[in-house]
Amino acid sequence: MALSRRAFLPLPVAVALAGCTSLTNDEVEMAIENRSGGARDVTATVTPVAEYDPEDPPEPDFEGSVPPGSRQLVADVAPSPDAGEAPIPTRVHVVAGPYEDVLQVEVTGTGTIDVRITRNGLDAFFAAQD
Numbered sequence: 001m002a003l004s005r006r007a008f009l010p011l012p013v014a015v016a017l018a019g020c021t022s023l024t025n026d027e028v029e030m031a032i033e034n035r036s037g038g039a040r041d042v043t044a045t046v047t048p049v050a051e052y053d054p055e056d057p058p059e060p061d062f063e064g065s066v067p068p069g070s071r072q073l074v075a076d077v078a079p080s081p082d083a084g085e086a087p088i089p090t091r092v093h094v095v096a097g098p099y100e101d102v103l104q105v106e107v108t109g110t111g112t113i114d115v116r117i118t119r120n121g122l123d124a125f126f127a128a129q130d
Contacts, residue, residue: 046091078107087108092105
């Protein structure tokens with residue numbers, strides 16, 4: 001007996017939701033977006049400023065190649081403050097091809113640290129979950 005199209009209809013929705021961490025995630029994720037003209041080998045590390053020790057640097061949260069025009073997601077890279085607590089200053093160290101920068105963002109709750117690689121350098125900011 002062949003399955004009808006109706007039997008397969010829920011499958012794309014289930015697959016789409018399986019990759020969505022922001023629905024139930026209470027930690028901060030990182031998105032690395034490559035807006036430059038070519039692929040970039042990227043190493044990115046996210047650490048709360050209070051926990052960073054230059055004598056014992058943390059392991060990278062992401063190491064890999066990011067093709068042009070794409071966006072890589074990395075889940076659970078930093079803690080988020082509880083409601084009513086002060087923002088957490090967070091250190092973002094990114095090496096992307098010829099660019100290297102240490103940026104600081106204020107994590108105000110659950111959301112995404114967006115790292116953008118452009119033709120002119122790097123930028124990072126925190127986008128809170130609505």
